[in-house]
Structure formats: structure tokens, C-alpha cells
Amino acid sequence: MGLESFTRNDPIFADESVLRDNYRPTELIERDAELSAYQSALRPVINGAPPKNIFIYGQTGVGKTLATRLVSDRLLEDQRQYDDLEIKIVSLNCKSVNSSYQIAVNLVNTFREPSDYIPSTGYPPSRIYQMLWDHLNALGASHLLVILDEIDSIGTNDDILYELPRANDNEHVDDTYIGVIGISNDFTFRDNLSARVKDSLCDEELHFPPYDANNLRHILERRAEKAFREGVLEEGVIPLCAARAANESGSARMALQLLYKAGDLARQRDAVSVCEAFVDEARQLLEEGKIKDELARLPVHSKVTLRALTNLHKAGETPVKRRDIYALYLKLCDEIGSDPVTDRTIHDRISQLRQKGFVEADERNDGISGGSYYLYDLRIIPEMVDEALDLQ
Ligand SMILES: Nc1ncnc2c1ncn2[C@@H]1O[C@H](COP(=O)(O)OP(=O)(O)OP(=O)(O)O)[C@@H](O)[C@H]1O
Ligand SMILES: [Mg+2]
Structure with a gap:
């Protein structure tokens, strides 16, 4: 048959980007209690007091990163009404930065121009920390919140998780209040932290539980309104995706992947609608994909x-x-x-x-x-x- 021409014609999706993992929704659905606890934990900041250090944990796909982004965006916006505040936020995903040393290097570099970046090896740790304190002292902000996402990849040396939350108490940084928000989906991680880190990092702990089928149904419905053309989703599709994901993981990421893949299969097969059979097939394919990834690694x-x-x-x-x-x-x-x-x-x-x-x-x-x-x-x-x- 040879190559077909590319034509712009998608009877299934109106905007599939809405279902991708990097889509940035503007609201967190079904998480009012968590959002409210999160905002309370940050209230000292808006009051001009030293921040609490916050540790957020919960399984994968339960909205930890999204909640953090929405809450910190709101904090940055709302601080504008107070002249005595200048809150800054630095966010680092630690997944590929797997030691205290590397995190410190990355943080130093967030305050530098690319031409001035320090290399990821070579300096003694004490020198890196000194550079970090110098940058923080030069910041001129009232508060700096350091968000360390996926901190479980830090490994056995958790120095940075002690040094940063203690930067004010230990008089490394004077004029800017430092607060740390650590995020992890590894439940054993917190238990294995050294006692001194647990004391300093976990002023406030927030747990994000897995979503149930109802939560997931609402999340999917909201997303599907934008993603799919009107009327293409058969009635049972969203409840089925929600039920499967709730059963297996409680992860919104998984529920969204299922729905996306089911739609993708319908499109590939030139179907006029997305039916439940595509959800089952999607689940099978995603499962196989996960196993293959694991085998390859x-x-x-x-x-x-x-x-x-x-x-x-x-x-x-x-x-x-x-x-x-x-x-x-x-x-x-x-x-x-x-x-x-x-x-x-x-x-x-x-x-x-x-x-x-x-x-x-x-x-x-x-x-x-x-x-x-x-x-x-x-x-x-x-x-x-x-x-x-x-x-x-
Ligand atoms: N309550 C929600 N409302 C809307 N979308 C959500 C909600 N919770 C999660 N999502 C979506 O699900 C996906 C996973 O969410 P997020 O990245 O926040 O999970 P996480 O808890 O940080 O997971 P991980 O531990 O794997 O990093 C994202 O695409 C996000 O947009
Ligand atoms: Mg995350």
C-alpha cells in the first residue's frame, strides 16, 4: 500500500495533549483537604514568619507534584499584596540527581548563568555548601522555598536534607528564611532518614492517599471534556478506566494513560467511538510496555x-x-x-x-x-x- 498522505483529520480527539503527562491542569480535583493542609503549612510564610519544612508523601500519580505547583504558583501570586514579602521558590527534580552533593551543585547552578555553572564533580562538599550559602545570602529575598521533588533518589547520604532546613539555625544564611519542601513516593524513604534529618525536614507531613474510582472518574471526566470530540466516548469507558486504575494503583497518571491509549486505539482502528473493549486492550498494552521497560533495564x-x-x-x-x-x-x-x-x-x-x-x-x-x-x-x-x- 505504501505511504499514506498525512491529512489533518481526527474524529476521536479534539486535543489529545490534554491527556499527556506533561499537560499542566490549572486545578487539582478531589484534593480539597490536602490543598487546605498544604496551604496551612505554608501560612507562616505569607505571615512573614519562618517557614515550616514540609514533607509530602504518597504513591505515584496521586497529585503531589501538581499540588505543589499549584500551591506555589498561588503563593507567589498572593505575596504581591504584601510589601514586606519577597518570596522566591526554587524547584528541583532529584530523579536524575542522585546524591546530596549533586543536589547542592544543581542548586548552586540555579543561581548562576550557564556560562558560570560549576561542574558536577571536583569540588569538596564543604566548598559547594559555602557557594550555596553565598548565593542564598546574596538573594535579598524574605523567604526562599526549596522544593526537592522525588527526593528518594538521594541515596544514603542525606546531608543536604539536614543542611538546608537548618541553614538559618546554623547561621549559614541570615537575612532570608529558608524552607524545604521534600516530596517522595517511597514509603520506606522517610523511615530510613537519619534521625537528625527527620527532625529538621518533617515539621509538617502531608500524606496524599491513592484515589478511589470516584475521584478518578471526576478527574477523567474533566480532562475528557477537552480531549475528546463530543459524543465519541461510550458511556462505560471513563468508569472502566477509573475502576481499573483505582484497583491497581489509585494513580491518576495511570487512569489518564489508559483513557489516552484507549482513544488512540480507536483512532488507529478507524472506529467512530471509543468502547470498553479498547480500554481492556489498552490496559494489556500498557502492562506489557511496563514489563518490557523493566526487562530492558x-x-x-x-x-x-x-x-x-x-x-x-x-x-x-x-x-x-x-x-x-x-x-x-x-x-x-x-x-x-x-x-x-x-x-x-x-x-x-x-x-x-x-x-x-x-x-x-x-x-x-x-x-x-x-x-x-x-x-x-x-x-x-x-x-x-x-x-x-x-x-x-
Ligand atoms: N487531582 C487531580 N486533578 C487533576 N489531575 C490530576 C490530579 N492528580 C493527578 N493528576 C494528574 O495525574 C498525573 C500525575 O500527577 P502528579 O505528577 O502530580 O503525581 P505525583 O504524585 O507527583 O506522582 P509521582 O510520585 O510519580 O511523581 C499528572 O498528569 C496530573 O496532571
Ligand atoms: Mg511527582
């Missing part, structure tokens, strides 16, 4: 191990003992010219693959003489491994 020796097990599975030889997987693993390493790791390490890798749900294990017992051992098999379809792993 595995460390290389886990990949080779999984490749070995997949090949054994395809040859009809599973379930197998670990030593058979290891034997094939050694052969594959030889073929790809990679130095193999020990049997013991592969044992750990297989445990990790089990935890991720890629591999299943069945304990066998050969009675008094044989002892117990495990037999392993693949838990996902082999085609998924073939598609996701670069090594065949």
Missing part, C-alpha cells in the same frame, strides 16, 4: 540469566535446576564475550528475577537422602523476553 548478567532460562523454556526443558541455567548462562557469556559471574551471584540474580515476577520457582523435596531444591521456569511469555532483550 535489567543489569546485563540478569539479562543473560533470563535469556538462558528463556531458551531452556523454548526447548521444552523447563522446569530446570539452577545448575542447568548456570551452564547455559556460561555458554551465552562465552558467545557474547562477557566475563561470567559466579554461581552464587546468579543465585541472587534469579531471586531478584523472581521478585519482579519474571521467574517462578517450585520447591521440590527428594526425601531424606536428596534434600530440597528449586526448579525454575519462566513466568512471562517468551516473546516478551525476545522483544525486550537485545541479546538473543
Whole structure:
């Protein structure tokens, strides 16, 4: 058939950008209690007092980042009515900035011109902190709020989460009140913070619970009004997306992805409307996509191990003992010219693959003489491994 011409014709979407993750809605639906708690926690700032440090936690997709953006935009706007206030806000997503040191470097750079950026390695930490205090002292603001989103990626050294909230008390910064807002979707993160950080960072803790199906339905309805052409969504579609997402995660991100993908499938198939069957198919595709992403991100020796097990599975030889997987693993390493790791390490890798749900294990017992051992098999379809792993 060859190439078709691109024509501007979309019977399903009026504006699909509204369903993308980077769309910036102007309101947070179904979160009045959280917004009100958030604003109370920031009230000292508008009153000209030192800020509280705030720690926000909740699972992925529950509106933490969006709430923070809306609340801080409003704070910046409302401060204008008070002459004695000059509130500044610096926001940093720490996902790819994974140490206290790197966060400090990034913060220093937010106060510099690109030509003056400091490199991400090379200075002693004390020097970086001194630069940071110098910038903060030169700021001339009444308050500076530092938003550190996705702070769980900070790793074991949480110095910055101690130093920043304590910058005034420790007399590093004098004329500007410093407040920190830390955001995390990792529940163990807070528990694992050192005691001194917990004390300083968590003046106020805000929890964002997962959304239920009703919440999600309202969020989707509002978004769908703008995203879809009138009448193309069949009645059960939004409730189904909401119910599925509520069941699996309570994440608005997931609900929006489902709805978007269902619409996309309808468009691809030249359907005149989006029906519930597309939602089920969308869910399947999103699920597969997630698994493939996870497979592609595995460390290389886990990949080779999984490749070995997949090949054994395809040859009809599973379930197998670990030593058979290891034997094939050694052969594959030889073929790809990679130095193999020990049997013991592969044992750990297989445990990790089990935890991720890629591999299943069945304990066998050969009675008094044989002892117990495990037999392993693949838990996902082999085609998924073939598609996701670069090594065949
Ligand atoms: N109450 C809401 N009203 C409207 N849209 C929402 C609401 N909550 C979340 N969303 C949308 O869902 C998506 C995820 O929200 P957000 O990025 O705020 O989640 P998060 O809690 O920060 O998740 P993560 O921990 O993964 O960073 C965004 O596209 C956002 O616009
Ligand atoms: Mg977020």
C-alpha cells in the first residue's frame, strides 16, 4: 500500500495533549483537604514568619507534584499584596540527581548563568555548601522555598536534607528564611532518614492517599471534556478506566494513560467511538510496555540469566535446576564475550528475577537422602523476553 498522505483529520480527539503527562491542569480535583493542609503549612510564610519544612508523601500519580505547583504558583501570586514579602521558590527534580552533593551543585547552578555553572564533580562538599550559602545570602529575598521533588533518589547520604532546613539555625544564611519542601513516593524513604534529618525536614507531613474510582472518574471526566470530540466516548469507558486504575494503583497518571491509549486505539482502528473493549486492550498494552521497560533495564548478567532460562523454556526443558541455567548462562557469556559471574551471584540474580515476577520457582523435596531444591521456569511469555532483550 505504501505511504499514506498525512491529512489533518481526527474524529476521536479534539486535543489529545490534554491527556499527556506533561499537560499542566490549572486545578487539582478531589484534593480539597490536602490543598487546605498544604496551604496551612505554608501560612507562616505569607505571615512573614519562618517557614515550616514540609514533607509530602504518597504513591505515584496521586497529585503531589501538581499540588505543589499549584500551591506555589498561588503563593507567589498572593505575596504581591504584601510589601514586606519577597518570596522566591526554587524547584528541583532529584530523579536524575542522585546524591546530596549533586543536589547542592544543581542548586548552586540555579543561581548562576550557564556560562558560570560549576561542574558536577571536583569540588569538596564543604566548598559547594559555602557557594550555596553565598548565593542564598546574596538573594535579598524574605523567604526562599526549596522544593526537592522525588527526593528518594538521594541515596544514603542525606546531608543536604539536614543542611538546608537548618541553614538559618546554623547561621549559614541570615537575612532570608529558608524552607524545604521534600516530596517522595517511597514509603520506606522517610523511615530510613537519619534521625537528625527527620527532625529538621518533617515539621509538617502531608500524606496524599491513592484515589478511589470516584475521584478518578471526576478527574477523567474533566480532562475528557477537552480531549475528546463530543459524543465519541461510550458511556462505560471513563468508569472502566477509573475502576481499573483505582484497583491497581489509585494513580491518576495511570487512569489518564489508559483513557489516552484507549482513544488512540480507536483512532488507529478507524472506529467512530471509543468502547470498553479498547480500554481492556489498552490496559494489556500498557502492562506489557511496563514489563518490557523493566526487562530492558535489567543489569546485563540478569539479562543473560533470563535469556538462558528463556531458551531452556523454548526447548521444552523447563522446569530446570539452577545448575542447568548456570551452564547455559556460561555458554551465552562465552558467545557474547562477557566475563561470567559466579554461581552464587546468579543465585541472587534469579531471586531478584523472581521478585519482579519474571521467574517462578517450585520447591521440590527428594526425601531424606536428596534434600530440597528449586526448579525454575519462566513466568512471562517468551516473546516478551525476545522483544525486550537485545541479546538473543
Ligand atoms: N487531582 C487531580 N486533578 C487533576 N489531575 C490530576 C490530579 N492528580 C493527578 N493528576 C494528574 O495525574 C498525573 C500525575 O500527577 P502528579 O505528577 O502530580 O503525581 P505525583 O504524585 O507527583 O506522582 P509521582 O510520585 O510519580 O511523581 C499528572 O498528569 C496530573 O496532571
Ligand atoms: Mg511527582
